Every structure is written in C-alpha cells, then in structure tokens.
Amino acid sequence: MDESRRNFLKVAGSAAVGAAWAVPVVKALAGGGKTQTWPGGRAARRWALVIDVNKCSSPAVQRACAEACHRVHNVPHVPEHKHEVKWIWSTGFENAFPEQAHHDYRRDLLENPVMVLCNHCERPPCVRVCPTQATFKRPDGVVMMDMHRCIGCRYCIAACPYGARSFNWEDPLKYLDHPRPDYPHRTKGVVEKCTFCTERLARGLEPACVEAAVRVAGPGAMVFGDVGDPNSAVSQLLRTKTTLRRKPGLGTEPHVFYVV
Amino acid sequence: MHDSGKIIGGLVIFVAGLTFPFWFTLAAGQADYRPDPERPTGQKHCVEDTAYMKAWHMDLLDHWRDEVVRNGQRVYLPDKRWPCSRDEDCTGGFCQQGICRYDMSLTNNCLECHRSRARFCDRCHDYLEVKPYCWDCHLAPEEE
Numbered sequence: 001m002d003e004s005r006r007n008f009l010k011v012a013g014s015a016a017v018g019a020a021w022a023v024p025v026v027k028a029l030a031g032g033g034k035t036q037t038w039p040g041g042r043a044a045r046r047w048a049l050v051i052d053v054n055k056c057s058s059p060a061v062q063r064a065c066a067e068a069c070h071r072v073h074n075v076p077h078v079p080e081h082k083h084e085v086k087w088i089w090s091t092g093f094e095n096a097f098p099e100q101a102h103h104d105y106r107r108d109l110l111e112n113p114v115m116v117l118c119n120h121c122e123r124p125p126c127v128r129v130c131p132t133q134a135t136f137k138r139p140d141g142v143v144m145m146d147m148h149r150c151i152g153c154r155y156c157i158a159a160c161p162y163g164a165r166s167f168n169w170e171d172p173l174k175y176l177d178h179p180r181p182d183y184p185h186r187t188k189g190v191v192e193k194c195t196f197c198t199e200r201l202a203r204g205l206e207p208a209c210v211e212a213a214v215r216v217a218g219p220g221a222m223v224f225g226d227v228g229d230p231n232s233a234v235s236q237l238l239r240t241k242t243t244l245r246r247k248p249g250l251g252t253e254p255h256v257f258y259v260v
Numbered sequence: 261m262h263d264s265g266k267i268i269g270g271l272v273i274f275v276a277g278l279t280f281p282f283w284f285t286l287a288a289g290q291a292d293y294r295p296d297p298e299r300p301t302g303q304k305h306c307v308e309d310t311a312y313m314k315a316w317h318m319d320l321l322d323h324w325r326d327e328v329v330r331n332g333q334r335v336y337l338p339d340k341r342w343p344c345s346r347d348e349d350c351t352g353g354f355c356q357q358g359i360c361r362y363d364m365s366l367t368n369n370c371l372e373c374h375r376s377r378a379r380f381c382d383r384c385h386d387y388l389e390v391k392p393y394c395w396d397c398h399l400a401p402e403e404e
Contacts, residue, residue: 202334
C-alpha cells in the first residue's frame, strides 16, 4: 500500500474513533441523570386480568369500561365502522370463544356480549412479526406499543388472532372532542391497542376499565393483579373458579381470563 | 478584449447577488438577531443546567421516551441535585429526600414550567427551521 494513503487512513481512522468517543464523553460530563419509578408504583412478575362474565354482563357496565379506557387514553370515536379504533369493546360470546361455545351452550352466557381487549399473551404473535420492535413484551408480561417506532406496516394486525389492534386510517384528532393533554394521542398511520394502563400502574392505580367495572358492577367484576404471586387475588381466583381463555388452541397463552 | 466592460459589470452583479443576504440583514438591523424564548416566571431552574438543556434537550427527551415506554421507568433524578423541601419546589415532579425528581414527560413536565409551547419551544425551532413531529401526538395544555 502506498505510504500516503496509509497515513491518510490512520488519521481518518483515529479521527473517527475520537469523534465516536467525544460525544458520549461530553454528554456524560455535561449531565444525564438517573431514572427510577414512582414511589408507590405497582410492579409484578406477571400481570393478568380476570373478568367476571356474569358480573360484567350488562351493557351499562361494558359501556362504562370502554368509555373510561377510551377517555383517559384519547382513543378516538370514529363513526366509520371499518376505521374504528378500540382498546376494549364488546362482542358476542360465540365470537369471543368460538372453540368453547356451541349451539346448546349455557343460555345466560350466549345471550350476553363479553368484553374483549388485548390478551397480553405469553407468546404474542404481534411481537414476533413487528419489524421495528415497536411492539414488544415487557418483563412483567405487558405487551407494549412504542408509538415512536411504529411505521404502520400492520403486520401485527394481521398476526393478532383476537382483532385487538386498530390502525389509524384517519387523523384521530378529528374524532376527539376534548383530547386530554396529559396522555398523548396518536396519528394517522400508526397501530394502537390496550397497554394494561402501564401509565396508571406506574402511579399505583388500577387499570381504568377495572376501576370503572368495580364502580358500576361492584367488587370482583374485574380483578387485576400478579399471577406470579401465588397469594394474589388473581392467582386465588384462577385456582378456585372456572375460567376461560380466548382461543387457547393457538398456544398464545392469553393473560386475560374469564370467570364463567 | 472588447467585452471586459460586460464581464466586470456581470461580476459586480454576481457578487452583489451572492452577498445579498449579508448586507440585507445588516441593513435591516437584524444581524445579531437571536430567538428570545420566554423564560418561565417563578421558576428558578430547569431540570438540568441551562447550558446542558440548550445543547442536549432533544437527547434528554429521546432518553426519557425510551426509559418510559421501553424500560418502565418514569421518574428522572437529575444529575444536577436541586435541593427542595416540598413538592411545590419541583414543578413537574416531586421532592424526595430533599432532592427534586421529575416526571419524565413532555407535556406533564417541560410544559408545566414552560407554559407556552408557542412562546418557548417554537420561538427557537421556527428560527432554526426544525419541526419536531412530537406535537403530532403530544399536546400542549393551552392548545386543548
């Protein structure tokens, strides 16, 4: 190799290394603090939700839950059915549980709609297909959306067997009468869904739907907690009651359970 | 050599055109124009040193959003330890063990002190022609 070219490469190389070092070093000297959680925030080994189908059978309860959720998260109310955005909604029992329900199933169950939402699966297909890791599973089991990374490819919508994800076909701001500034809304072109209210858990609160269900239908209508803790209320419910999960045959292992 | 007049004339016009922005701003008295973001009233300090904020606030915000959304951490303990005795001493955060800690949130922190996005963030950004897309989703309280 020719001498001058070699020298040039040496200089260029050390300059590049120097520059790569300089930025973080300058930043570290200038500032950059530590991060922590809120005092009194809730943590779990594995979050799960238990919905009592009987206590939550009335449309009033289901509407209260959906409204509470959609209000705190600025979920738009889009009139065009095909462009609908929803985090929690109601559907027929036989739609929610096609593998369990049959023609002569318990009448009281078939007659009433049930509330459905993201199942925060143990093996979430949406996470597998997301090309940017915009959707990912937190160590505590919450299947989270990072809106800053979503490129709107909609693979996750195709992958989710529960229809739990909505695409923003339109500008959501058009359908928000009083958007709340304390929680960001979304834009046209991104996918959104339930996050188990991570922002509320972090402050020690119940998810918004659980709070509404308990207010309208009484204690136990919905119970949220840690299935990683054998003494938690959810663990005890699961051990003592008959519960269903949606489409168990798919092996996604939902963490929303239904007491029937 | 008959065209020297034309060439020189052309050159003069060319140079005048090239330097137009310089003497135009000089003539308009704006040569030392700087954006003037509104300083929050009643607040003594930012979350970090002002010099750091000026240079690195976009990196701080990037760091915050990753910490909140991806790592589930929502509270910031600044490198700069601001002393406090009550929560009221730490707008956009709270006081713990005599040190301010802040909610890592664009709207619920930055805009709690910098009450007007238009008269603070935008004044610099408009001047610089930077258009952070954050406002597509994050709302400023006064615009609700």
